[in-house]
Amino acid sequence: MRQTIIDQFKGIQNGICRALEECDGQAKFEEDLWRHHSGGGGITRIIQNGEVFEKGGVNFSHVEGDLPPVIATHLGVQGVRYFATGVSIVIHSSNPFVPTIHMNIRYFEVESGQSWFGGGIDLTPMYVNEEDARFFHRELKAVCDRHNPAWYDDFKHQADDYFFIPHRNETRGIGGIFYDHLKPGEKGTFEEIFQFTTEVGKSFAPVYTAIVNxxxxxxxxxxxxxxxxxxxxxxxxxxxxxxxxxxxxxxxxGRIESILMSLPSMVAWNYNYCPKENSPEAKTLELLRKGVDWVG
Amino acid sequence: MRQTIIDQFKGIQNGICRALEECDGQAKFEEDLWRHHSGGGGITRIIQNGEVFEKGGVNFSHVEGDLPPVIATHLGVQGVRYFATGVSIVIHSSNPFVPTIHMNIRYFEVESGQSWFGGGIDLTPMYVNEEDARFFHRELKAVCDRHNPAWYDDFKHQADDYFFIPHRNETRGIGGIFYDHLKPGEKGTFEEIFQFTTEVGKSFAPVYTAIVNxxxxxxxxxxxxxxxxxxxxxxxxxxxxxxxxxxxxxxxxGRIESILMSLPSMVAWNYNYCPKENSPEAKTLELLRKGVDWVG
Structure with missing residues (x-):
């Protein structure tokens, strides 16, 4: 089963890289293969200085090792041996009107036999375009609805809670969906949850390239x-x-450069910057909060 | 006693701001006064877009409140009511050959009657100039030596350990001195430790402006x-x-903009950048490690 998941996730990585290269029209992904010190490894693919994409990574990894005890305790799992595989994406574009996007799908297994899926896609516009925001959330809702009519609401709230910056009292962006510890049970069989996670991964490219374009x-x-x-x-x-x-x-x-590929190439901190009242920047800030209904 | 410390710390802030304005020759500090939600407040002073200094803060604060339980446990203190006052400085310059510097002096008191001082100065050159590094460490050693001949070694090691980035396996810069929980006892009376902390604060401006110039x-x-x-x-x-x-x-x-004034105005993350062998950048990386003897 691990190999099936690995193959599926690698296929998703390939499909997304192809779609993003086609969308950009100029830059190509460069690939770094790496091994993890405790087992497994990854395929990091980075796109830089493109026509649209300034810096982005589409990473696959499968890692085995021993959980640091503090993490095992936090996860509430027995045994420290783990296996994790996933695809992680962050894309930053040059044009401030093209949102930054993040996707992650992952599978996690510990030696006691517990295993689960997690994942999600969330959008971080610098300027919130409400039409794009509605499109984005409706597309994600459609993916969820095909599997469980309760999931979009559930996972949308989880994204609001997760992608939140307490010290700024702001959400990172307009959210999306986020789920974790999704285990076989009432909500679906292992196969169904795997299938859903796969569909989340496959929805990334068409949804994001539409917003980019x-x-x-x-x-x-x-x-x-x-x-x-x-x-x-x-x-x-x-x-x-x-x-x-x-x-x-x-x-x-982990491999630091693959983890921190999520950081943008150029960043600024201006002391105490306050947007003008009623400016597009102020309007965006008003929408960076939990609980905004984008599908109603 | 609290008021004496507050007055002394405010005096140090004033002296440093004057010296840095004189050194820069162009930019002036702008001041923000703020109050903390649970008691006390601060004087944040920011210098920006100067002849030398691109972005820097020289902040004074005195804050009272209840410690979050997790911090109280971490500190091993009884009672959660605390009083803290300090001066914090971070200065980033435009010229890559002018090091970034950080200083902090602080006094901390909890309701059970425990109290201590902490502080230190550390230097973060983008290019390590060995002569500057030796000058910097020798000046700090001289301040320590006037109080306790064992302190420089002790506090230098603490700085190496504290200003360390485990995921990069690099020190942040060339260190300096760092001390915390320095309580009256074998090492000195309250007055002596307060006096030492004051001298650390007063050594900042002459040492740093010499390196800047x-x-x-x-x-x-x-x-x-x-x-x-x-x-x-x-x-x-x-x-x-x-x-x-x-x-x-x-x-x-706390007041977020005062805390995060430490972040530089412009920052970059390039994926997997590796300096050329024997380049000045590679030489600097070799010196960003613990245990370098700058005074021997």
Missing amino acids: RNRHLPYGEHEKNWQLMRRGRYVEFNLVYDRGTKFGLETS | RNRHLPYGEHEKNWQLMRRGRYVEFNLVYDRGTKFGLETS
Whole structure:
């Protein structure tokens, strides 16, 4: 079963890389293969300085090892031996009107036999375009609805809660879906949950490239660029201070460059920047909160 | 006694701001006064876009409140009511040959009557200049030696251990001195430790401006600038992932803009950047490790 999941996840990585290269039209992914010190390894693919994509990574990894005790306790699992595989994506674009996006699908197994899937896709626009936001959430809802009519609501709330920056009292972006510890049981068989996770992965490219293509040619100036660089600062704050995946990678001594590929190439922190009232920037900030209904 | 410490610390803030403005010759500090939700407040002073200093903060604060239980446990203190006051400085310069510097002096008191001082100064050059590094460490040693001949070695090792980025296996810079939980006892009376902490604060301006003035006119190009932006990335990684002061500020809901003034204005993350062998960048990396003897 591990190999089936690995093969499926690798296929998803390949499909997404092809679609993003085609969308960009200029840059190609470069690949780094690496091995993890405790077992397994990964395929890191990075796209840089493209027509649209400034820096992005589409990474596959499968890692085996011993969980640091603090993480085992946190997960509430017995035994420390684990196997994890997943695809992780973060894409930052040059144009401030093209949102940053993140996707992750993952499978986790510990020696006691417990195993689960997790995943999700969330969007981080520098300027929230409400039409795009509705499109994005409706597409994700459609993926969920094909499997369980309760999942979109559930996973949308989880994304709101997860992609939140407490010290800023802001969500990282407009959310999306996020799920973790999704185990076979009432909600579906192992096969069904695996199938759902696969579909989340496969929905990434068509949904994101549609949003990219709507915005990639919008003109912008220095003002919008500066705002983008500051918003990227928030992205860095979230990833380094709160993101569990990043923490897990750093604590299990993963391949640092593959973990931190999520950080944008250029970032700014301006002291105490406050957008003007009623500006597009202020309007965006108003929408970076939990509980916004994008599908109603 | 609290008021005496507060007055002394405010005086140190004033002296440092004057010295840095004089050194820069162009930019002036701007001041924000703020109150903390649970008691006390601060004086944040920011210098930006100067002749030398690109972004820096010299902050005073005195805060009272209830410790989050997890921090109280971590500190091993009884009672959760605390009083803390300190001066915190981070200065980032435009010229990649002018090191970033950090200083902090602080006094901490909990309701059970326990109290201690902490502090230190550490230097983060983008290019390690060995002569500057020796000057810097010898000046700090001189401050320590006037109080206790064992302190420089002790506090230098603590700085090496503290300003370390495990996931990069690099020190943040060339260290300096760092001490915490320095309580009245064998090592000195309350008055002596307070006096030492004051002298650390007062040594900041002459030591740093000497280093600034040696390097501020060195020419540099795009290559050195890019390296600086990437090294700043490491600074951000340290501060957001490991720095206890930053964590304490975020967890006690301090004034975010004053805490995160430590982050540079422009930062870069380049995927998997490796300096050329024997380059100045590679030589610097070789010196970013624990245990380098700069005073021998």
